[in-house]
Amino acid sequence: MFRDESEVRIIERDRPSPADGEVLVRTLAVGIDGTDRRVAAGEIGGDPPDGEDHLVIGHEAVGVIEDANDTELEAGTVVAPLVRQPKADTRFAENGELDMAPPDTFQERGIFGAHGYLAEYFTADPESLVTVPEPRSEYGFFIEPASISEKALDQAFAARSAFSWDPEAACVLGNGNLGLLALARLTTGDEFDRTYCLGRRDRPDPTIEFIESVGAMYIDARETDLSDIPPDYEPMDFTFESTGYPRHAIGAATTLGPNGVATLQGVPSSDRYDVDLGDYHSDMVVNNKAVLGVVNSRRSHFETANEWISDIDESVLDELVTGVYDLDEIDAALEDTDETIKSVVSFTR
Amino acid sequence: MFRDESEVRIIERDRPSPADGEVLVRTLAVGIDGTDRRVAAGEIGGDPPDGEDHLVIGHEAVGVIEDANDTELEAGTVVAPLVRQPKADTRFAENGELDMAPPDTFQERGIFGAHGYLAEYFTADPESLVTVPEPRSEYGFFIEPASISEKALDQAFAARSAFSWDPEAACVLGNGNLGLLALARLTTGDEFDRTYCLGRRDRPDPTIEFIESVGAMYIDARETDLSDIPPDYEPMDFTFESTGYPRHAIGAATTLGPNGVATLQGVPSSDRYDVDLGDYHSDMVVNNKAVLGVVNSRRSHFETANEWISDIDESVLDELVTGVYDLDEIDAALEDTDETIKSVVSFTR
Numbered sequence: 001m002f003r004d005e006s007e008v009r010i011i012e013r014d015r016p017s018p019a020d021g022e023v024l025v026r027t028l029a030v031g032i033d034g035t036d037r038r039v040a041a042g043e044i045g046g047d048p049p050d051g052e053d054h055l056v057i058g059h060e061a062v063g064v065i066e067d068a069n070d071t072e073l074e075a076g077t078v079v080a081p082l083v084r085q086p087k088a089d090t091r092f093a094e095n096g097e098l099d100m101a102p103p104d105t106f107q108e109r110g111i112f113g114a115h116g117y118l119a120e121y122f123t124a125d126p127e128s129l130v131t132v133p134e135p136r137s138e139y140g141f142f143i144e145p146a147s148i149s150e151k152a153l154d155q156a157f158a159a160r161s162a163f164s165w166d167p168e169a170a171c172v173l174g175n176g177n178l179g180l181l182a183l184a185r186l187t188t189g190d191e192f193d194r195t196y197c198l199g200r201r202d203r204p205d206p207t208i209e210f211i212e213s214v215g216a217m218y219i220d221a222r223e224t225d226l227s228d229i230p231p232d233y234e235p236m237d238f239t240f241e242s243t244g245y246p247r248h249a250i251g252a253a254t255t256l257g258p259n260g261v262a263t264l265q266g267v268p269s270s271d272r273y274d275v276d277l278g279d280y281h282s283d284m285v286v287n288n289k290a291v292l293g294v295v296n297s298r299r300s301h302f303e304t305a306n307e308w309i310s311d312i313d314e315s316v317l318d319e320l321v322t323g324v325y326d327l328d329e330i331d332a333a334l335e336d337t338d339e340t341i342k343s344v345v346s347f348t349r
Numbered sequence: 350m351f352r353d354e355s356e357v358r359i360i361e362r363d364r365p366s367p368a369d370g371e372v373l374v375r376t377l378a379v380g381i382d383g384t385d386r387r388v389a390a391g392e393i394g395g396d397p398p399d400g401e402d403h404l405v406i407g408h409e410a411v412g413v414i415e416d417a418n419d420t421e422l423e424a425g426t427v428v429a430p431l432v433r434q435p436k437a438d439t440r441f442a443e444n445g446e447l448d449m450a451p452p453d454t455f456q457e458r459g460i461f462g463a464h465g466y467l468a469e470y471f472t473a474d475p476e477s478l479v480t481v482p483e484p485r486s487e488y489g490f491f492i493e494p495a496s497i498s499e500k501a502l503d504q505a506f507a508a509r510s511a512f513s514w515d516p517e518a519a520c521v522l523g524n525g526n527l528g529l530l531a532l533a534r535l536t537t538g539d540e541f542d543r544t545y546c547l548g549r550r551d552r553p554d555p556t557i558e559f560i561e562s563v564g565a566m567y568i569d570a571r572e573t574d575l576s577d578i579p580p581d582y583e584p585m586d587f588t589f590e591s592t593g594y595p596r597h598a599i600g601a602a603t604t605l606g607p608n609g610v611a612t613l614q615g616v617p618s619s620d621r622y623d624v625d626l627g628d629y630h631s632d633m634v635v636n637n638k639a640v641l642g643v644v645n646s647r648r649s650h651f652e653t654a655n656e657w658i659s660d661i662d663e664s665v666l667d668e669l670v671t672g673v674y675d676l677d678e679i680d681a682a683l684e685d686t687d688e689t690i691k692s693v694v695s696f697t698r
Contacts, residue, residue, distance in 0.1 A: 091513065100512045100637055102607040154511045159639060162507035163449045164440065249630035250599065258451040264634050271627030278620030281598035284642030285613050288449055290508060291640045293633030 008040045008330060011054070018123040024067035025079060025129070030118045031060035031141035032333050032343040033177055034244075035111060040334050044267070045112035058118025058345070059083045059110035062132055062140025071126045078137035079129040080144060080306075081117060083108050084296055096127075099151060099296035108296075118327070120347060130302040133310050139317050141344055142181065146305035147297035149182035149240065152263040153191065154301065156238055159261050159290045167237030168193045171219070171229065171255055174243035175199035175207040177320065177342045178265065182240050184316050185308055187214040196233060198226075198243075206339055210319055227254035236260055246271045250280045253289050261290040324349070357389045357679060360403070367472040373416035374428060374478070379467045380409035380490035381682050381692040382526055383593075384460060389683050393616070394461035407467025407694070408432045408459035411481055411489025420475045427486035428478040429493060429655075430466060432457050433645055445476075448500060448645035457645075467676070469696060479651040482659050488666050490693055491530065495654035496646035498531035498589065501612040502540065503650065505587055508610050508639045516586030517542045520568070520578065520604055524548035524556040526669065526691045527614065528591035533665050534657055535589070536563040545582060547575075547592075555688060559668055576603035585609055595620045599629050602638050610639040673698070 018024045038044045039057055048055045065077045073079075084106045086093035092101035110116015132140040157165070170192040172183045179197065187195045195216040199207055211218045217233065224232055226248070235257025241248045244266020252262035283289065297305075309317070323343040325333040333343045367373045387393045388406055397404045414426045422428075433455045435442035441450035459465015481489040506514070519541040521532045528546065536544045544565040548556055560567045566582065573581055575597070584606025590597045593615020601611035632638065646654075658666070672692040674682040682692045 091515070095513055097512045100608055103635060155508075155637075155639075158511035159504075159508035159641070161510060162503045163446045164444050166440070244630070246626035246630045249626045249633065259449055264630060267631045267634050268627040269631070270625055272623055273626045274621055274623045275626065276619055277595035277598045277622045277624065278617040281593070281595045281613060282616045282618070284598065284640070285616050285644050286452060287642060288504075288644055289642045290504075291633070292508070293636060293638045295634050295637055 008057070008334065010327060010330060013119065015121050016123045018067060018069045021071060022123045022125055023065050023069050023071050023073050023129070025063035025081070025122050025124055026066040027061060027063045027117055027120055027122060027347045028078070029062050029138070029141045029347060030058040030345045031145065032345065033060060033145060035059070037334055037336060039111055045108070047112045049114055055110070055112070056115035056117070056119050057110045058116040059108065060141050060144040061117035061122075062137065062143070063117070063122065066121065073126050073129065078132045078134065078140060080132050080140045080302060081109070081122070081124050082128040082130070082299065082302065083111065083144060085109060085114055085125070085128060087113065096299055099298045099301075118345060130299060130306065133306060136310050139309055142309055142317060143302055143305045144297070145178055145181050146185060146309060147301035148178060148265060148294070149185045150301035150304045150308075151297040152182070152240055152265065152294045155292050155294055156261045156263055159292055160259065163259070165237075165259060167191060169196070169234050169236050170194075170238040170240070171196040171198065171236040173198045173226075173239060173241045173248055173252060173255075175201065175211065176242060179240070179242035180207060180210055180320060180341060182242060183211065183216055184214050184312065184320070186240070187216050188308070188312050188316070192238065194234070196229070196236070201338070206322065206341060210341065213319060214316060226251040229255045230257060239263070241265055244268045247273055247275070250275060250277075253280065253284060253291050256287070256289050258287040259289070260287070261292065263292045263294045265294055267295075357406070357683065359676060359679065362468065364470050365472045367416060367418045370420060371472045371474055372414050372418050372420050372422050372478070374412035374430070374471050374473055375415040376410060376412045376466055376469055376471060376696045377427070378411050378487070378490045378696060379407040379694045380494065381694065382409060382494060384408070386683055386685060388460055394457070396461040398463055404459070404461070405464035405466070405468050406459050407465040408457065409490050409493040410466035410471075411486065411492070412466070412471070415470065422475050422478065427481045427483065427489060429481050429489045429651060430458070430471070430473050431477040431479070431648065431651065432460065432493060434458060434463055434474070434477060436462065445648055448647045448650075467679075467694060479648055479655065482655060485659050488658055491658055491666060492651055492654045493646075494527055494530050495534060495658060496650035497527060497614060497643070498534045499650035499653045499657075500646040501531070501589055501614065501643045504641050504643055505610045505612055508641055509608065512608070514586075514608060516540060518545070518583050518585050519543075519587040519589070520545040520547065520585045522547045522575075522588060522590045522597055522601060522604075523592035524550065524560065525591060528589070529556060529559055529669060529690060531589050531591060532560065532565055533563050533661065533669070536565050537657070537661050537665070541587065543583070545578070545585070550687070555671065555690060559690065562668060563665060575600040578604045579606060588612070590614055593617045596622055596624070599624060599626075602629065602633060602640050605636070605638050607636040608638070609636070610641065612641045612643045614643055616644075
């Protein structure tokens with residue numbers, strides 16, 4: 001599966017051979033998200049590895065070690081791979097904090113510069129593989145997207161650690177698959193008592209059903225401006241933005257109460273807006289608010305995601321998976337309709 | 350000294366009597382800042398205490414305990430008073446974190462709801478007084494504004510504590526007295542190797558002289574857009590906004606390099622701008638940037654400010670004080686010219 005001049009095609013490639021110190025992984029499943037769709041459409045990323053003419057896409061993967069190749073890993077172990085790999089020596093690469101590395105010092109497998117995982121086999125450095133506990137290994141493709149909300153929580157709690165923060169209410173902006181997975185995390189974790197999710201859909205709708213099934217409250221963005229969420233619902237302590245809608249870059253903070261923190265995850269294109277920066281500035285200061293940009297994730301976030309995925313009721317994960325496809329159905333897997341939450345390409349059917 | 354219908358007048362009041370558990374403080378000096386000027390002009394705050402018709406202004410004070418009134422404090426001790434006092438029971442009031450308390454749960458002495466310190470005597474709860482070390486007691490009026498940068502640093506480092514942050518460059522936006530005091534703190538502390546300060550002045554200028562005398566580099570905002578600071582100077586790890594210019598609410602982040610953090614301190618009025626929120630959003634995320642609103646400060650920030658004021662070369666503080674006035678020269682003390690950095694009203698001359 002690869003992208004070539006914004007065209008997605010399935011090709012035959014030789015089974016990759018692990019280099020010294022690498023392992024060979026047989027892919028079990030790969031989740032599809034908005035980034036994959038944008039790469040496939042030629043909107044972002046897509047740069048092939050040096051000297052090649054195509055990029056294998058896919059970055060949310062779970063696989064099983066086929067050839068441990070004399071590393072410390074064992075054949076048969078189920079693993080989820082990290083997305084970034086270093087292309088320069090930085091202290092972030094050394095520290096295992098590649099998620100904080102400056103642009104141009106890394107590649108992202110399946111997104112730019114390095115082949116991804118939407119293939120029957122891939123090779124990987126053991127450092128980039130996180131073991132997925134067996135009972136939930138079939139859901140291992142959720143580990144990577146779930147690690148994003150783990151990083152967001154990690155950064156958000158750190159940002160509120162200079163005083164006694166006692167959060168109660170959390171809100172997810174956006175009901176895409178990343179948003180709903182984050183919402184499931186927030187409703188099942190013990191950090192927050194009440195959760196909300198913003199969308200722009202009419203009932204009946206599978207995302208609204210999911211929101212309510214996990215015990216969160218649906219907020220219709222067409223009826224409620226972000227700044228009306230505090231008076232109409234309640235002031236949020238934590239808001240997780242997953243829409244990539246540029247106006248939310250400053251709007252997310254208006255959903256917060258005093259001392260709240262918003263994390264931004266979307267990566268929109270250039271777009272101008274006429275906005276009241278005086279009110280925004282003043283509200284940020286007077287209410288000690290924080291806004292954090294959050295991208296990618298590291299091993300520790302995969303590990304806490306693993307714990308959560310292992311603990312959560314399986315039905316929650318099942319409800320998120322709205323389509324399982326074979327590789328030759330990739331076009332259908334890449335489609336995004338109102339019925340789509342998470343599409344998964346399975347290599348084991 | 351009080352404000353009445355935006356008019357500043359000197360009046361005779363009875364010497365205040367400390368209530369049980371309070372002490373009587375004889376004022377030594379009071380610093381004047383932009384907030385005082387805005388209160389005096391009737392732009393912000395100014396609400397008298399309940400049942401009174403005037404507000405004593407002044408919130409940057411140093412004094413000496415005249416009557417310890419059977420508290421644990423001792424007469425003769427030099428103290429700097431906190432600004433906020435609770436008007437409701439909150440956990441922030443209990444924890445000594447009133448700087449994080451929600452609006453409407455506190456008053457600010459000299460700003461709204463409670464008399465300030467621009468008077469020969471004031472009373473105070475011992476909990477709201479921080480002892481100022483004797484050798485630098487004459488500079489004690491700097492403790493309150495210096496505590497603001499301590500809080501900003503405290504929050505900024507907390508916000509970057511979820512990874513191995515290694516900051517080098519810091520920038521202050523604004524060359525007012527709060528900005529220059531923060532700059533002095535940043536240049537003399539050990540957190541940063543290089544410091545910058547943004548202004549809009551031509552040489553010769555006392556603020557540019559100060560900036561260079563403490564070893565920082567002056568950036569002329571009329572020649573360099575905030576977003577050009579990274580390429581033209583260097584990407585900042587920490588930016589301290591002290592202009593209150595609404596555009597800086599999002600502009601401050603454009604001065605940052607990857608993983609940088611900006612703190613906003615200004616409280617501007619409503620003001621609309623046409624800005625590229627797509628670029629802002631994307632830059633925040635891709636570079637893991639953080640923006641924090643920061644207001645007021647707590648006892649621990651006064652204490653670290655005390656340490657810094659005690660360690661710093663006295664000449665740095667002297668250079669900031671551009672005018673010392675008697676109380677009857679209050680109109681001159683409230684003036685703000687291009688020659689003004691810090692005006693101080695002295696009660697001991």
